Amino acid sequence: MTPVIETRSLTREFHVRTPGRRFGRTTVTALSDLTITVDAGEAVGYIGANGAGKSTTIKMLTGILTPTAGEVRTCGLDPMRRRRDLARRIGVVFGQRSQLWWDLPLRDTYPVLAAIHGLPTAEERRRTVELVDALDLGAFLDTPVRQLSLGQRMRGELAAALLHSPELVILDEPTIGLDVLSKAQLREFLRAERAARGTTLLLTTHDMSDIEHLCERVLLVDSGRLAHDGDLASLARTVGAKRVLVVDLATPHPRLPVLTDGAGAPLTVDHVGSEGGGLRHRFAFDTARTSAAAVLTAVSAHAEVRDLAIEEPDIEDVVRHVYSAGLSGA
Numbered sequence: 019m020t021p022v023i024e025t026r027s028l029t030r031e032f033h034v035r036t037p038g039r040r041f042g043r044t045t046v047t048a049l050s051d052l053t054i055t056v057d058a059g060e061a062v063g064y065i066g067a068n069g070a071g072k073s074t075t076i077k078m079l080t081g082i083l084t085p086t087a088g089e090v091r092t093c094g095l096d097p098m099r100r101r102r103d104l105a106r107r108i109g110v111v112f113g114q115r116s117q118l119w120w121d122l123p124l125r126d127t128y129p130v131l132a133a134i135h136g137l138p139t140a141e142e143r144r145r146t147v148e149l150v151d152a153l154d155l156g157a158f159l160d161t162p163v164r165q166l167s168l169g170q171r172m173r174g175e176l177a178a179a180l181l182h183s184p185e186l187v188i189l190d191e192p193t194i195g196l197d198v199l200s201k202a203q204l205r206e207f208l209r210a211e212r213a214a215r216g217t218t219l220l221l222t223t224h225d226m227s228d229i230e231h232l233c234e235r236v237l238l239v240d241s242g243r244l245a246h247d248g249d250l251a252s253l254a255r256t257v258g259a260k261r262v263l264v265v266d267l268a269t270p271h272p273r274l275p276v277l278t279d280g281a282g283a284p285l286t287v288d289h290v291g292s293e294g295g296g297l298r299h300r301f302a303f304d305t306a307r308t309s310a311a312a313v314l315t316a317v318s319a320h321a322e323v324r325d326l327a328i329e330e331p332d333i334e335d336v337v338r339h340v341y342s343a344g345l346s347g348a
């Protein structure tokens with residue numbers, strides 16, 4: 019089957035004026051050598067720090083921007099040459115930019131969009147009913163878009179982008195600024211849509227819980243380069259995020275000696291703190307180098323352990339780590 023997204027060595031440079039120099043030009047490489055394949059039905063999170071190259075990628079996938087080098091195919095089409103055909107097969111939602119007509123109510127918006135996409139009237143009506151129901155738009159269908167709350171408008175945007183039942187939906191920060199309930203509604207809708215139609219999703223977001231709820235695969239772009247392609251758990255491993263073993267002791271031990279393995283060699287583990295005068299201790303460790311069992315055995319050699327828990331790396335921390343430190347620690 020043809021992949022829904024396929025890029026090969028995709029690169030985009032911009033030539034910008036050098037600040038303070040009248041004729042100087044600097045080349046900014048927004049995206050460098052991106053080679054990815056996304057198959058039909060996948061839900062992929064595309065993440066990276068501000069300026070990493072996410073929007074540039076989306077613009078090339080949708081035919082808004084020409085690549086400087088490399089190749090891109092979206093739904094099997096060259097996005098620049100077949101932009102119109104492509105528009106019938108993809109839906110794009112920008113959290114920070116509305117695609118709706120400000121003065122029109124949603125009820126009048128959808129027929130216009132359906133006409134642009136060449137949807138037959140019966141199909142437009144059927145799909146509108148389905149989307150109004152799934153996104154709970156009924157109460158504000160007749161309100162001009164400019165009077166809608168952000169959450170209402172985003173639901174309206176989503177319906178607009180999905181009216182023609184696209185096979186690929188690209189969402190650029192779709193939950194930005196939304197309250198918890200609206201976020202949950204949006205995610206639930208996208209999950210149901212995907213389950214019902216096998217829609218492919220490409221999602222950029224700074225909200226890792228969007229990724230946790232919606233995507234099984236994460237692409238991380240760092241300074242224009244692909245730095246990770248895998249699931250969230252392996253992203254944590256890539257950046258060396260640590261698990262934490264929390265142990266509660268039977269009696270307080272304000273100070274514990276250096277933890278060692280059975281042969282007396284120090285374990286690669288960080289004692290990251292204690293509470294309750296030494297009743298509870300936390301140890302961070304890299305699963306690639308130490309196991310929770312080894313840490314527990316080492317602690318038990320010095321004190322009676324009454325209870326324990328393992329804290330998995332928080333994905334927000336993982337990404338913050340990536341963003342603040344780059345991937346030099348990977």
Ligand SMILES: Nc1ncnc2c1ncn2[C@@H]1O[C@H](COP(=O)(O)OP(=O)(O)OP(=O)(O)O)[C@@H](O)[C@H]1O
Nearest residue numbers: 032034046048066067068069070071072073074075
């Ligand atoms: N039209 C342009 N002209 C010059 N430089 C640009 C242009 N568009 C993007 N860039 C530069 O390319 C790099 C990547 O930008 P891009 O907008 O793709 O990043 P992003 O990951 O989408 O960031 P954000 O999360 O802030 O939207 C940045 O250094 C940006 O300044």
